[in-house]
Amino acid sequence: MEAQYPAHWEADVVLADGGTAHVRPIRTTDADRMRAFYARLSDESIYFRFFGPRPELSDREITRFTTVDYVGRVALIALIGQEMVAVIRYDRMTPTEAEVAFLVEDAHQGRGVASVLLEHLAATARERGFERFVADVLPANRRMMGVLRQAGYTAESSFADGVVRMTLDLAPTETSQEVVVGREHRAEARSIERLLNPGSVAVIGVSRAGGVGQTVLRNLLAADFSGPVYPVHREARAVAGVRAYPSVSAIDGDVDLAVLAVPAAGVIDVVKECAEKGVRGLIVVSSGFGETGAEGRARQDELVRIARAYGLRVVGPNCLGIANPDPAVRLNATLAATVPGRGRVGFFSQSGALGTALLQRVAQRGMGISSFVSAGNRADVSGNDLLQFWEEDPATDVILLYLESLGNPRKFTRLARRIARRKPIVVVKSGGATRHVPTGHAAPVLGLPDSALSSLFEQAGVIRVDDLVQLFDVAQLLAYQPLPAGPKVGVVSNSDALALLAVDACVGAGLSPRPPVNLGATAGAAEFGAALAGAVAADDVDAVVVVYMPPIPGGAADVAAELVRVAGECGKPVLATFEGRRGMLPELRTGMNGADPARGSIPSYAAPEEAVRALAYAVRHARWRDGLGAGHAGGPAGVARGARELVRTALAEAGDGDGVEVDAAGLLAEYGVEVWPSVPVFSADEAVDAAQRLGWPVAIRAVEAEAVQRAGTVRLGLSRPDAVRHAYLDLARQLGGEMTIAVQRMAPQPAVPTVVSVVEDPGFGPVVSFGFGEVAARLLGDQAYRLAPLSPEEAGSLVRSVRAAPLLFGEYGYPPVAVGALEDLLVRVGRLADELPEVALLDLDPVLVGESEVVVLGARAVLRSPVGPRPDGGPRGLRPV
Template sequence: MRPIMPSDSEGLVTFYADVSDQSKYFRFFSPMPTLSEKDLHRITNVDHHSRVAFVLTVAEKILAIASYELVAPGEAEVAFLVQDAHQGRGMGQLLLEHLAQAARERDVHRFTAEVLPDNQRMLQVFYEQGYQVMGGWDEGVMHLEFNIDPTDTAMGVMAAREHRAEAASIEAFLSARSVAVIGASRRSDTIGAALVRNLVLGDYAGKVYVVNPTADAVAGMPAYARVGDIPDDVDVAIVAVPADAVQDVVLDCAAKGVHGLIVISSGFAETGEDGRQRQRRLVGLARSYGLRLIGPNALGIINTAADVSLNASLSPIMPPRGRAGFFCQSGALGSAILEKVQGRGLGLSTFVSAGNRADVSGNDLLQYWEEDESTEVVLLYLESIGNPRKFSRIARRVSRNKPVIAVRSGRTTQGVPMGHVVRSIEAPQAAVDAMFRQAGVIQVDTLDEMFDVAQLLAHQPLPRGPRVAVVGNSDALGLLAADAAAASGLEVTRSVALGAEAGAEDFETALDKVIDDPEVDGLVVIYIPPLNAGGAEVANALAAVSEQSDKPIVATFLGREGVPELLRVPDLAGNTAGRGSVPSYPAVEQAVRALSRVCEYNHWLDRQPDADELLEDVDHDAAARMLAELLMHSPQGRDLTFAECKELLGHYGITLWDRIAVNSAEEAVRAADLLGWDAVLKATAEPLRQRPDLGYVWRNIADADEMRHAFESLAKTVPSITDAAFVVMRTAPPGVPVRMDGLEDPLFGPAVSFSISGAITELVGDKAYRIPPITGQDAAEAVRSIKAAPLLFGHRGSEAVDVDAVEDLFRRVAHLKNDLQQVAALDLSLVHATTNGVAVLDAAIRFEPVVDPRSDWFTRRLNVHPGDTLPD
């Protein structure tokens, strides 16, 4: 999809010739067999403001066109034309999504359309898009009109269409019925030969074709010079040719009708700027023909389903069938991951190593795994996140039904591998971590910890709560388990020491009693065998109890890692380790930590997603108009004045206390007369505000004499009265000083934070981050999650503050930051939380022009790269 251009005239003539007479009549309300030169000029020459038009193409061939034209301020008329062969495939909805977003960005909020009553498909597009369509009749023509502001229904329609399309595109890879290996070689030590070997030895259920222009046969199979020479259909092509030959392969595959490409070849963005440009051209070419692309520089994909058994990767390891889906980006790391999976007996349903992640990403796999019945646990190794807001939205939905475990490399440095053409995240690590937590993602620090948690989730039920029992035959390890549980936020409600000589019957009896205990939510079992004992009988007893238990059991069994053979319970499909199998950990601390992670996930699940209650006294339109006017006069952006801060915050129901700047004692007296006595005089210059050792503030000033004395005293402590920026304010009621910040990351989007105000908080990093939009529950958890939170709830006999007011203010700050991308930074550096509300005493806001709009999930953004010749 792209904007229409004047050079599309010839293509439009070809497109129009393939449209039926009926469709032409539906569009123009009269017989119109051809387009005149005047028509062509008008359709292809638009200003992209009052007239906007998009075309859908495959390669250079136009399949559909849609446009809108402004008919009144804020109102535009829309029209569509889709080739008959492609009607009913969702093109109209997709075009309408883009048109609506383009219109909203140009202050158009209502669409109208003239539709003939027989044009049922066009009517269906409008109604099924989720807008509230109103209509009337005029001389046999239906006049439709509807607001295009994104309603919940309309956004749901868009999300559902996106989900279906992306999931289907991944299924085409993982359920491929035929695979062509392009670059297959007769030499056994080549990448192409390894790919063919892994497909064949993995017992692939589909057909394998080899493409090699210089050979008659490879690995005993006939070789074809080109994909186009293969007599049968080809679903997926694995490309292992030099980087500069890949584009020719794409064209050949497109002509053949291949659905997807797995590009193993390196030499792209990971090699530098030339490779980056080569990768960009590759992706653009693949998309222009409707092909999805995994890679380049990828390891490949695996599907362990018996009726597919697809190992389209460089790894010779075909992991056992399991319930976990794994996505990673590094090819080299992918091989190590498969070795670990095999060693632990975990089992995978599917595996995708996407290399440079130029097209297919973790977001696509989440869309697929959400509906895949064979995948119950999702594992992600992320080296970069190209669209964090989309990831958060999808992961939050998937996590409600399937646990998502993620390792994110570069957490400390926020670095991005060279081959990944995305910007690095500039937001603090804590903000990105908050996004994962809000989405219900179980974020772990290492791959080993990921497998620790995965083997628990894949084989055991979720705990009902954080109460655990420790059962074992080692007192020392039992104490270690108790210490680890306390450190991990678990509560040991029962500890059963069986003694070193305990046998299978002792364990079984103890486990049965503990499982029946209503005060126990999960079990940690420790078995260290006495001399000359193999533990088989104890293992059988443990597996038998676990198979019937509705509470999770983790074990340190003989120091084994993974799911040992002795502790496995085969499932109905005959997999090696089914539900009820007991995961074992070489260290008891690992077992407890894994159980703690799962408890945190279960706590997130128990949170019922609450509707985001509407905040009163919010006028988004007024705030947006204000910033638009400010940008007209200051196109590069600037810091808001105090009066402007007060006005902007006021549009979101936030009252910033008045202050008056003063440069002399007499001005200070007049200011206090105006504001009211019991006043405050303070220096607000940044260097002074950051020096708590300097007395830059004088409170509770009762009259003019006190004010003069205060001014003279403070003036002696500052280098310059003018530079000190003295102000007079009313004295705020006693309370706890808190701080709320908002930032805009160019990739990550908006984030807000809450903390107790002060230098110590900054030094120790005691801040709670949340990612807008946030709910009341999100705000409540943020306020309570900081270490200094007890100060708000009556610490050491002090009065508790009005926490509801604090949470309401935090929601308003988040709402403002989510609505207004132009607000680059927002800092309510001093808010007094009192027993009866909040007092916002200081604020700083900076606005900047929006260079790259956020990738909000309801926004349909066209991919435009530098150098593309699209109109302004």
């Protein structure tokens, strides 16, 4: 009987050169693939693998290599198209040690195939309980030794009998994680760079009578694309004055990028033809895929599978296209006739129809873009891929994202956190009220409220704005002005009324306005220049908002020139409401270079309130960079062995599955968190006996979660038997005899009741939440969220994010409490959540925060049996289809 095939080990991966391959476990049906693969190997590759010449493999050897049990003997292969290009395997030596070997076809060596296969094989080995790999390598096989040494695992080597024996400890290290992240970053960035910088473009599906294909073709030609453009039409000899070809394969030159505008039913055949031609990237503007329902979604998945199998990345389908206004490229492979000039902003939009309007708005504001991608149904290329590219792109200073869904939210937050320390990321996320995911957009079903998404964006340093106007308002400030050092704002104006509006807006946005400088309606360039110079020179001013609204036209050019001169010398952000105009106005630019405003240009807003609102976002982002942006929970801390054993035992006894209750107190104890003992009782006499054993005073409370959240289900400070008896009878009567009642030693008073929870979200993975335990706080949803694990800085931010946080710091008549102990508890719970993916739910309720300590009075934990790694938790790979 054939061993059970582990389908969750399959993955599409991006290689070091930006191409793709499919990784999967080997099957017995791969015998012919193995023979063909072996026949293409050089004598040297065979010698290094088998330590001697071996012209061919016997049928017995083929059977042995393709027959595995997926436990003690495992082999993974890399496929490009239908051909096997590499294989890696391990064979058990001891219960915790296995021998590893791999072989890569000569034509594909140097593409990072071996490295990605080793990552995946190491993950499977850890899943099967192995702790070490052993490899015997010939000294001349430097390539294999390099792959093993550069993986980042703890390694040892020895030399005997002409062979180097290398031993790898498979426990993840900070170095091995950094290696994986670095390789992922370079590969995915390279895959996008190939799309945005093609040497040639083919447009497939053009017609002589207009339509989508001809629109893209004309836009490419109008932008004066730097390379050859090949229209593909079955019959026409020329389209739009350019020689046409009957098929992609008939093109007599290389094709880097293909734009597909053919009917959906014909896309698959065209993709296969592009793969045979050697095309490296696809833009599918055709509709009729996931947005149309189940049949279209199946067609979309097949499109992606085939493209990835042959090494191609796909933008779309149902998309607007991509643009790169770099003068060396001049690419407008979109349906939009208007593409902004060169700028400092990278722009990603899921919506195709909206993308056209967004590009027009960018152009109207005079901002410019570094590159633009509209991903449509986002079947393959996503915002995460663009983040990888823009992180290192020297032409991009600010990243704008219009998102309708999140494909891999945990990966998004990981990337954003790293990138936002250097380049601001501004996001508009639609669907906040409706929780709607547009048809055709692959996305996990997020179990968290929209407020949680905002919290997690905040943790990652992402600037989430409410609408598209704010998106561009914030972008034009961040792209051309420095970040403010603090919240202190100076206001220079020639209108009392507008200055007061700016001051009021500052107060409402949490900024600290200084008394405004009103120059009067007749103020000119000299007055504005002197006032601005005085404001930016003041130590108690971090940014300046200038309002210029002259009652009589004239003199604007001189005022603008003076503002630009002073702002360019101060090093502080300067914003303007200049004649009520919006955007990067020509007269407020510095260092003009065509249509691209230079750093230091002053952004203008239609009203002072808009300028202040954009500035407030920048202040919060600067504060994140200065504080939380530098603090992060580091590499793996090591799972508490007792906790792991407790979880395994509980799942084994329950037969695995979901909804398995576990001893929460025992689990938390492994992480240094004590849950005060609680004795369930079923009569007044039992309650008195329990109180005497625990020690006076005691509290009596309901245990069930639904009862805990109701008012009046706790009796505190009971110090006599008759008080306990009376309290029990009263509470039992209130609960109707259906709820469990427990007796617990009385916690120190005064104390603030809080709730700490963990949920395993299908998209984000483990998420820690914090809120107050009072009924009013629960009803108002006053809760904040952070991804696990938590650094001390993140724990502090989580505590302070709830609206009722001042009650913990001695405000409103409450005594200050042990916030440091609370933050330590959150860090420990976050570590537990991160290290134990089996914990589906963990509630600490109530958690009493006293003046000197934190007491956990109740805890509940529910387990599940995870299938495969968490989102963004396993070896690198593209989102599955």
